[in-house]
Amino acid sequence: MTLYVYKFGGTSVGSVERIKAVAEKVKSAQDEGNQLVVVVSAMSGETNRLIALAKDIQQQPTDRELDVLISTGEQVTVALLSMALHQVGCEACSYTGGQVKILTDSSHTKARILHIEDQRMRSDLAKGKVVVVAGFQGVDEQGNITTLGRGGSDTTAVALAAALKADECHIYTDVDGVYTTDPRVEPKARRLDKITFEEMLEMASLGSKVLQIRSVEFAGKYNVPLRVLSSFAEGQGTLITYEESEMESALISGIAFNRDEAKLTINGVPDRPGIASKILTPIADANIEVDMIIQNIADDATTDFTFTVNRNDYLRAKKLLDTTCAELGAKKVSGDEGIVKVSIVGVGMRSHAGIASTMFQALAAEGINIKMISTSEIKISVVVDEKYLELAVRTLHSAFNLDQAK
Amino acid sequence: MTLYVYKFGGTSVGSVERIKAVAEKVKSAQDEGNQLVVVVSAMSGETNRLIALAKDIQQQPTDRELDVLISTGEQVTVALLSMALHQVGCEACSYTGGQVKILTDSSHTKARILHIEDQRMRSDLAKGKVVVVAGFQGVDEQGNITTLGRGGSDTTAVALAAALKADECHIYTDVDGVYTTDPRVEPKARRLDKITFEEMLEMASLGSKVLQIRSVEFAGKYNVPLRVLSSFAEGQGTLITYEESEMESALISGIAFNRDEAKLTINGVPDRPGIASKILTPIADANIEVDMIIQNIADDATTDFTFTVNRNDYLRAKKLLDTTCAELGAKKVSGDEGIVKVSIVGVGMRSHAGIASTMFQALAAEGINIKMISTSEIKISVVVDEKYLELAVRTLHSAFNLDQAK
Numbered sequence: 001m002t003l004y005v006y007k008f009g010g011t012s013v014g015s016v017e018r019i020k021a022v023a024e025k026v027k028s029a030q031d032e033g034n035q036l037v038v039v040v041s042a043m044s045g046e047t048n049r050l051i052a053l054a055k056d057i058q059q060q061p062t063d064r065e066l067d068v069l070i071s072t073g074e075q076v077t078v079a080l081l082s083m084a085l086h087q088v089g090c091e092a093c094s095y096t097g098g099q100v101k102i103l104t105d106s107s108h109t110k111a112r113i114l115h116i117e118d119q120r121m122r123s124d125l126a127k128g129k130v131v132v133v134a135g136f137q138g139v140d141e142q143g144n145i146t147t148l149g150r151g152g153s154d155t156t157a158v159a160l161a162a163a164l165k166a167d168e169c170h171i172y173t174d175v176d177g178v179y180t181t182d183p184r185v186e187p188k189a190r191r192l193d194k195i196t197f198e199e200m201l202e203m204a205s206l207g208s209k210v211l212q213i214r215s216v217e218f219a220g221k222y223n224v225p226l227r228v229l230s231s232f233a234e235g236q237g238t239l240i241t242y243e244e245s246e247m248e249s250a251l252i253s254g255i256a257f258n259r260d261e262a263k264l265t266i267n268g269v270p271d272r273p274g275i276a277s278k279i280l281t282p283i284a285d286a287n288i289e290v291d292m293i294i295q296n297i298a299d300d301a302t303t304d305f306t307f308t309v310n311r312n313d314y315l316r317a318k319k320l321l322d323t324t325c326a327e328l329g330a331k332k333v334s335g336d337e338g339i340v341k342v343s344i345v346g347v348g349m350r351s352h353a354g355i356a357s358t359m360f361q362a363l364a365a366e367g368i369n370i371k372m373i374s375t376s377e378i379k380i381s382v383v384v385d386e387k388y389l390e391l392a393v394r395t396l397h398s399a400f401n402l403d404q405a406k
Numbered sequence: 407m408t409l410y411v412y413k414f415g416g417t418s419v420g421s422v423e424r425i426k427a428v429a430e431k432v433k434s435a436q437d438e439g440n441q442l443v444v445v446v447s448a449m450s451g452e453t454n455r456l457i458a459l460a461k462d463i464q465q466q467p468t469d470r471e472l473d474v475l476i477s478t479g480e481q482v483t484v485a486l487l488s489m490a491l492h493q494v495g496c497e498a499c500s501y502t503g504g505q506v507k508i509l510t511d512s513s514h515t516k517a518r519i520l521h522i523e524d525q526r527m528r529s530d531l532a533k534g535k536v537v538v539v540a541g542f543q544g545v546d547e548q549g550n551i552t553t554l555g556r557g558g559s560d561t562t563a564v565a566l567a568a569a570l571k572a573d574e575c576h577i578y579t580d581v582d583g584v585y586t587t588d589p590r591v592e593p594k595a596r597r598l599d600k601i602t603f604e605e606m607l608e609m610a611s612l613g614s615k616v617l618q619i620r621s622v623e624f625a626g627k628y629n630v631p632l633r634v635l636s637s638f639a640e641g642q643g644t645l646i647t648y649e650e651s652e653m654e655s656a657l658i659s660g661i662a663f664n665r666d667e668a669k670l671t672i673n674g675v676p677d678r679p680g681i682a683s684k685i686l687t688p689i690a691d692a693n694i695e696v697d698m699i700i701q702n703i704a705d706d707a708t709t710d711f712t713f714t715v716n717r718n719d720y721l722r723a724k725k726l727l728d729t730t731c732a733e734l735g736a737k738k739v740s741g742d743e744g745i746v747k748v749s750i751v752g753v754g755m756r757s758h759a760g761i762a763s764t765m766f767q768a769l770a771a772e773g774i775n776i777k778m779i780s781t782s783e784i785k786i787s788v789v790v791d792e793k794y795l796e797l798a799v800r801t802l803h804s805a806f807n808l809d810q811a812k
Contacts, residue, residue, distance in 0.1 A: 068485040
């Protein structure tokens with residue numbers, strides 16, 4: 001018997017009608033002889049409604065009370081979905097994170113899962129019941145309600161699949177799989193049948209928001225085969241596994257990009273050991289995430305130091321850097337809010353030289369100036385002026401023949 | 407140090423503004439040096455909204471899933487109230503019924519409380535925290551979420567007060583206390599400073615809907631002093647205790663009435679042992695509650711049997727009685743949907759003769775015909791035609807001088 005964990009996000013359970021449709025989908029999977037654990041998010045809009053209520057009362061609610069509040073969203077959905085399953089003749093039973101129980105640490109609003117008790121779920125499954133679990137939430141040792149952070153329902157699904165050694169974990173979303181790039185930018189973008197965990201991680205971290213990065217890490221760590229599919233359409237979606245793509249295919253799996261970048265440079269910094277930490281510590285202390293970092297020696301005595309941040313953090317980061325500049329006796333701070341990052345991702349590039357030069361040549365041929373370059377084992381990222389985003393994506397998509405099925 | 411349990415119903419926490427007002431009230435009580443446990447209901451309208459969602463999915467949802475669903479209502483309120491308390495500088499911590507924990511049996515939607523763990527609450531109180539508890543809910547032995555039925559938040563408050571041996575349990579409502587009768591019927595109705603549990607029970611069961619009858623029973627059983635006050639106005643409210651009213655006062659404490667009555671009579675029933683049970687068993691089996699029961703011998707061989715039911719159950723009860731009538735070979739079934747019950751209540755009547763005759767004379771003087779009479783130790787009820795309701799209430803209110811403060 002095959003055991004699946006299905007996960008449906010907020011849009012997929014956003015109304016009574018959609019909850020009924022999810023019940024039908026689960027019912028047919030059960031009718032085919034499968035065992036099912038279903039993880040659901042709060043109905044779309046509900047979490048935001050609850051947060052708005054909280055903000056009306058207190059600008060900065062404590063994380064503990066915020067978790068008590070927003071965890072009700074998923075609790076409502078599990079009850080409603082169980083009712084919808086009963087209505088179509090499926091035996092089903094709902095559980096909150098605390099009831100399962102999904103034990104987490106006590107980091108409210110961003111808790112990490114420590115352990116999952118599987119007895120109650122196994123016993124229900126053995127009785128032929130569908131197990132419906134609230135995503136995004138757990139309890140700590142003291143019985144306090146915790147949440148795993150936005151997108152945490154994906155993590156719940158993968159963690160349950162790992163704990164139950166499920167055959168596959170299906171993440172139902174509003175897209176029908178993972179694409180070679182965003183089809184809104186490159187209409188020739190093609191759905192991938194398969195992608196490796198590593199590639200998916202790079203795609204996700206580079207702004208392809210199909211899956212939460214944490215859930216992919218988790219799935220990779222516990223080797224849970226993960227499949228991304230559409231709630232609203234038929235189709236096999238994209239399978240994310242350890243298996244590498246077939247031999248003949250895929251030097252490059254996809255093109256990821258990120259619009260929300262900004263870049264900051266501090267010029268003429270006296271070149272002393274510890275300078276990078278002096279520059280970045282105030283940024284980190286202000287909870288600003290730094291993405292790419294590049295340092296070059298300018299002349300014998302000074303260096304230039306460049307990094308990128310989320311565009312929303314640009315002004316705060318600039319202010320902090322101005323202070324640092326004065327403290328270090330550096331020359332000046334400059335910045336650019338109008339940049340984007342475009343990356344090619346693929347496990348194939350590990351063993352193939354020449355990928356980078358193909359990339360740079362293709363961009364140069366279109367007159368796209370590269371402002372920064374950063375590489376990892378399976379990824380090459382470039383920063384370019386934001387006006388080139390679409391052109392760069394399409395150019396690379398075609399340079400690596402991504403529109404042709406392998 | 408005085409320990410209070412405060413309970414605020416749905417109207418009192420029906421909006422962000424009202425939740426803030428509750429926080430202010432709690433804060434000033436704490437500033438006066440008191441310890442506080444606060445029980446809250448769901449925001450008004452929320453429980454009905456959730457039930458409507460459920461009914462859109464399944465006409466008869468299972469009670470277990472219904473409890474999972476509607477218990478979220480109070481969970482939202484405890485989180486919001488805790489935030490509002492933090493905002494005014496009160497340390498506070500919220501708990502669901504399961505977290506406290508309030509252990510109940512497994513009768514979903516109408517569970518009974520079996521045990522309350524007080525350690526976590528005591529530890530918080532000792533640290534100067536306000537403890538905020540979700541009313542209306544608990545967990546069973548297996549960790550399933552249960553609810554106590556409508557109005558169960560009053561029961562939660564009284565049960566917590568009993569478990570913690572609180573000095574007083576305050577039930578905040580939209581009225582400022584218990585009145586000698588409904589002020590909408592008799593404008594001269596007067597707020598009582600004090601009433602006994604027994605009197606309150608009779609008042610509540612007779613349709614004075616200030617408090618849930620179960621919570622009064624509970625308070626009486628565990629001798630928890632209960633005070634009914636207004637959430638929106640100042641004032642001492644009405645204290646409900648074991649102490650009887652002062653000597654000089656109160657033969658009668660109040661006039662209760664119930665509009666929703668209907669009466670059914672089966673005439674000419676062969677007078678054999680067990681006849682009452684034969685008549686009432688089908689009614690009870692259909693879950694119809696019977697209120698007053700009167701049986702009189704009509705002649706040597708047959709008897710007349712009369713009882714009252716809620717007006718909503720009249721037609722169903724009539725149909726059942728018609729069947730019974732045929733089975734027993736009784737003469738006929740008659741009924742009256744246009745009746746009301748008016749009762750005088752007071753522990754004082756135990757030791758005073760003549761109360762009944764004062765009552766009957768006063769009614770007779772106004773030409774009000776009495777259709778049924780029923781008495782208990784501290785109550786005399788009469789059934790009259792519904793058109794006499796207001797007149798009967800005012801007549802009795804004045805006959806027993808209830809408008810004059812004692």
